[in-house]
Amino acid sequence: MTYSEKLENAKILYPFDRWLEAYDQGLDQYSDENCDRAKIILDNLIDKLISLEETASINDKLGLFREAVEHLNFLNDEIDGSLIETGEREDLCTLFNEIATAAGLNPTEYGGGEGIASEWCDW
Structure with a gap:
């Protein structure tokens, strides 16, 4: 499976229909x-x-994860913190970890072992 296919495949974990x-x-x-x-x-x-491709630096990839998590923080704040509660947090953390793995990162190296989203999330 190619790098882009691995990343696209992470979309099967999208929780938004639920x-x-x-x-x-x-x-x-x-x-x-x-x-x-x-x-x-x-x-x-x-x-x-x-777009970055598989060979991009870890820092470039981390910057994109940080940007996404911070956008979700902002969205959640706009909705008075009620969009991302415990179950939704778990959904998103699992999803971010899957995307990180597909991007060639080890999510357990971030957020004190909790995963990459835990580095920046307010939820």
Whole structure:
């Protein structure tokens, strides 16, 4: 499997369809708009990692992860901290770790062993 295929394959872990189901159960923070905004952040991360190519420096890759996590922090703050709660945090941490692995990074080397998102997340 190629580098780009590994990264694209991480999208199977996207939790956003499941989050949308919560909207149908009355949790307004999981609107189409908010879920789409979160999805775009992750899509951009994957697209930018693919553009960098597999041989890019670790620091360049980490910069993209930091940017994505900080965008999610901002999105969550805009929604009064209610978009990313415990279950959603776990979804996103798993997803970020999978993307990191596909990008050639070892997620356990970041966030005190908790994973790459833990380096910068406020959620």
